[in-house]
Amino acid sequence: MSETQAGSAVELEGVSGKVETPQPRRMTLNMGPQHPSTHGVLRILLELDGETIVNARPDIGYLHTGIEKQAEALNWHQVTTLTDRMDYLSNLANNLAYALSVEKLLGIEIPPKAQWLRVMLTELSRINSHVVWLGTHALDLGAMTVFFYTFREREEILRLFEMFSGQRLMTSYIRIGGVSMEPPRGWEKAVGKFISEFDAKVDEYEDLLNANPIFMQRVKGVGRVPVETLLDLGVTGPMIRAGGLKWDIRKSEPYSSYEKFDFEVPVYYESDVWARYRVRMEEMRQSRRIVQQAMDGMPEGRWVADAPKAVLPDREKMKTQMEALIYHFKIVTEGVRVPPGEAYVPVESPRGEIGFYVVSDGTSKPYRVYMRTPSFGNLQALVPLFEGSLVADSIASLGSMDFVLGDVDR
Amino acid sequence: MNFYVLSLIKAALVAVVLLTLCAYLVWIERKVLGHIQLRPGPYRVGPHGLLQPLSDLIKLLTKEGVIPANVNTFLYLLAPFLAVLLALTSIVVIPFGPEVEVFGVRTNLGLTDLDIGILFILAISSLGVYGIAIGGWASNNKYSLLGGLRSSAQMISYELPLALAIAAPLLIVNSLSFREMVMGQQGYWFGILPKWNIFAAPFPQIFSFLIFLIAAFAETNRIPFDLPEAESELVAGFHTEYSSMMFAAFFMAEYANIATICFVATSLFLGGWTPLWPAQYGSDFVPPILLGGAGLMLLYHASQALRTRKWDRYSFPVLGVVFLGLAALFLVPALKPVLVPLFWFAAKSGILIFTFVWIRGTLPRFRYDQLMRFAWTFLFPISVVNLLITGLLVALT
Numbered sequence: 001m002s003e004t005q006a007g008s009a010v011e012l013e014g015v016s017g018k019v020e021t022p023q024p025r026r027m028t029l030n031m032g033p034q035h036p037s038t039h040g041v042l043r044i045l046l047e048l049d050g051e052t053i054v055n056a057r058p059d060i061g062y063l064h065t066g067i068e069k070q071a072e073a074l075n076w077h078q079v080t081t082l083t084d085r086m087d088y089l090s091n092l093a094n095n096l097a098y099a100l101s102v103e104k105l106l107g108i109e110i111p112p113k114a115q116w117l118r119v120m121l122t123e124l125s126r127i128n129s130h131v132v133w134l135g136t137h138a139l140d141l142g143a144m145t146v147f148f149y150t151f152r153e154r155e156e157i158l159r160l161f162e163m164f165s166g167q168r169l170m171t172s173y174i175r176i177g178g179v180s181m182e183p184p185r186g187w188e189k190a191v192g193k194f195i196s197e198f199d200a201k202v203d204e205y206e207d208l209l210n211a212n213p214i215f216m217q218r219v220k221g222v223g224r225v226p227v228e229t230l231l232d233l234g235v236t237g238p239m240i241r242a243g244g245l246k247w248d249i250r251k252s253e254p255y256s257s258y259e260k261f262d263f264e265v266p267v268y269y270e271s272d273v274w275a276r277y278r279v280r281m282e283e284m285r286q287s288r289r290i291v292q293q294a295m296d297g298m299p300e301g302r303w304v305a306d307a308p309k310a311v312l313p314d315r316e317k318m319k320t321q322m323e324a325l326i327y328h329f330k331i332v333t334e335g336v337r338v339p340p341g342e343a344y345v346p347v348e349s350p351r352g353e354i355g356f357y358v359v360s361d362g363t364s365k366p367y368r369v370y371m372r373t374p375s376f377g378n379l380q381a382l383v384p385l386f387e388g389s390l391v392a393d394s395i396a397s398l399g400s401m402d403f404v405l406g407d408v409d410r
Numbered sequence: 411m412n413f414y415v416l417s418l419i420k421a422a423l424v425a426v427v428l429l430t431l432c433a434y435l436v437w438i439e440r441k442v443l444g445h446i447q448l449r450p451g452p453y454r455v456g457p458h459g460l461l462q463p464l465s466d467l468i469k470l471l472t473k474e475g476v477i478p479a480n481v482n483t484f485l486y487l488l489a490p491f492l493a494v495l496l497a498l499t500s501i502v503v504i505p506f507g508p509e510v511e512v513f514g515v516r517t518n519l520g521l522t523d524l525d526i527g528i529l530f531i532l533a534i535s536s537l538g539v540y541g542i543a544i545g546g547w548a549s550n551n552k553y554s555l556l557g558g559l560r561s562s563a564q565m566i567s568y569e570l571p572l573a574l575a576i577a578a579p580l581l582i583v584n585s586l587s588f589r590e591m592v593m594g595q596q597g598y599w600f601g602i603l604p605k606w607n608i609f610a611a612p613f614p615q616i617f618s619f620l621i622f623l624i625a626a627f628a629e630t631n632r633i634p635f636d637l638p639e640a641e642s643e644l645v646a647g648f649h650t651e652y653s654s655m656m657f658a659a660f661f662m663a664e665y666a667n668i669a670t671i672c673f674v675a676t677s678l679f680l681g682g683w684t685p686l687w688p689a690q691y692g693s694d695f696v697p698p699i700l701l702g703g704a705g706l707m708l709l710y711h712a713s714q715a716l717r718t719r720k721w722d723r724y725s726f727p728v729l730g731v732v733f734l735g736l737a738a739l740f741l742v743p744a745l746k747p748v749l750v751p752l753f754w755f756a757a758k759s760g761i762l763i764f765t766f767v768w769i770r771g772t773l774p775r776f777r778y779d780q781l782m783r784f785a786w787t788f789l790f791p792i793s794v795v796n797l798l799i800t801g802l803l804v805a806l807t
Binding site for chain 2: 141143147149208209212214217392
């Protein structure tokens with residue numbers, strides 16, 4: 001590659017910011033939006049010197065759906081369905097973050113059973129997200145089989161979600177005021193079966209990867225960025241915990257009764273792909289512990305708050321009581337009226353801090369729903385992770401960031 | 411019989427068998443990978459997906475062969491042709507069995523017996539890089555270019571340990587002809603352990619064999635050395651722009667290369683068609699027992715086929731009878747001297763081919779610089795040391 005290839009001085013169209021003209025000996029490579037390992041539709045313009053990346057410019061927006069703006073046209077309850085569609089791997093964490101913010105404005109008390117159910121399901125969705133991350137990350141590094149093993153576990157979790165909510169991906173199970181339905185019959189058995197087998201499955205993944213010198217060479221010391229840089233860029237979640245910062249919203253600002261659960265926050269200090277891998281593997285085990293505790297200590301009682309103005313009444317009551325029928329009619333036709341004000345309750349999603357900054361003007365539709373999504377923050381680390389690394393390492397770094405493009409573009 | 415007629419018959423036979431084998435290697439690979447990865451693999455076309463290669467062929471033949479704008483058309487079209495040509499050429503020097511007499515004609519099982527057969531294989535496999543490098547360069551695509559560059563560097567680097575690993579058994583057998591190489595491995599230590607090169611007298615060539623296998627993975631661009639076509643980095647590497655039959659040619663070249671390199675390993679290190687233990691202890695009965703057992707197992711399972719797999723009720727008995735028929739063929743005295751050596755050759759090569767697929771289902775991919783470092787700082791010195799020890803011990807004895 002002694003010379004620039006003919007025609008490599010491509011127009012760097014569609015990318016804001018100053019872009020230098022490619023130097024001789026350098027090659028501009030357009031990675032994505034259709035590239036097998038950009039995990040969705042991310043476009044990255046790479047300037048290569050040989051196989052070393054000199055310059056990297058991410059170009060996002062290919063999956064822009066206008067969810068934030070759409071939220072202003074729907075009523076408060078309907079927005080829940082939009083949150084499923086942002087980060088489709090951890091939809092329950094999104095549901096929860098939105099519900100918590102709106103409940104703060106409404107000022108309703110959530111019964112313990114709903115809180116425990118929320119904890120259990122968000123932890124299951126954390127496991128779900130992490131196994132998909134592990135599978136695709138390993139696939140990027142060429143280890144094909146891990147992908148299929150992880151999808152076996154994902155299938156089980158999706159089956160549990162379907163059991164609870166009737167949907168595999170777009171669950172919308174956690175609603176304003178509680179959860180949407182009573183947990184189905186036999187859920188303890190189904191969850192218990194999954195949980196009892198899951199630790200052995202994690203061991204199996206580690207057997208395939210940790211003992212593998214090729215995998216270790218690909219991840220150790222790769223994509224090392226100091227945690228201060230990551231913090232400056234707004235990165236949260238496993239990426240900063242792999243850099244030695246013990247910051248987990250479940251511990252630091254507990255929500256939904258997380259303070260009543262006993263679990264560790266895994267922290268590693270290397271801040272490389274290997275550390276991020278270990279943090280997430282350990283988080284899967286911790287999540288399993290939390291699910292176990294939530295299942296064992298599940299309180300009795302109602303699964304929705306006693307707030308007739310915000311929560312749909314029981315079918316039974318609606319058919320027999322006049323008052324319940326009126327509330328049902330009001331909520332369905334004009335929606336819930338939320339008192340004016342603004343609220344933001346962050347939640348630790350599998351990828352980091354997710355929060356919905358909701359502003360109400362007192363009507364039944366949100367005035368503004370700003371979504372602080374972890375993927376968008378984590379993606380900012382792309383440039384420091386990429387620059388100066390090899391193309392092959394950039395794939396490992398990209399996988400270790402664990403973003404979902406639907407969450408970035410929303 | 412006329413030499414030319416005989417050669418033509420043999421060439422046609424080998425070509426048909428090799429091309430079918432390449433097609434079914436894809437099926438075998440997908441099936442084995444599927445079972446490693448908890449899924450059934452191809453299952454729709456024909457019983458157990460057995461007609462999948464045919465359907466793939468029809469699909470690829472009927473696709474439009476796109477030639478992108480601004481490519482060097484001549485080189486672009488030459489590259490897949492070159493790749494498949496060179497991959498299929500090396501088969502001519504491989505001996506599949508001893509000299510036999512069929513229908514009153516005495517002939518060698520194998521196309522030809524060059525007395526520089528091993529050098530020929532090395533030369534042809536070195537030329538193989540041209541197909542990939544030219545294809546990558548002519549595509550006028552950056553991913554292809556990177557893929558082509560990577561593969562040139564990789565294949566040239568791994569050729570050295572490969573050649574050095576081949577040189578060590580040459581010192582022991584003292585011949586460059588494949589047939590004499592295999593003949594030199596006949597016989598048994600203590601009447602039971604075969605005198606294959608991996609158990610050879612002054613210095614067992616087991617290290618050469620392992621070095622050869624590792625280098626063979628790199629030469630055929632397979633995981634963990636499949637960097638030229640690393641899909642997560644380079645989309646499809648050197649064949650990103652190729653479609654239709656041109657793509658199929660590259661694909662077939664890859665599988666033909668795998669088959670050839672496994673044949674070479676079998677001849678060089680595993681004693682070619684020599685059985686695992688002497689015929690007087692009944693090694694001739696291994697193929698009928700294995701095939702007959704498989705046939706009986708299929709017949710047994712046919713009676714309790716699952717309701718969800720209703721075609722098994724018809725495919726299992728048919729396959730069972732086919733296997734029993736094959737087993738019976740091995741017992742026909744006229745065919746036995748031909749089929750038994752072929753069976754041992756196929757069995758050893760088959761195990762090696764299975765290893766290729768198995769590794770693909772297990773290991774991740776090297777990084778480019780790690781791959782080169784592995785070749786030059788690990789594999790190359792070991793193969794030199796291995797060669798020196800072998801040479802020293804051969805000189806002393």
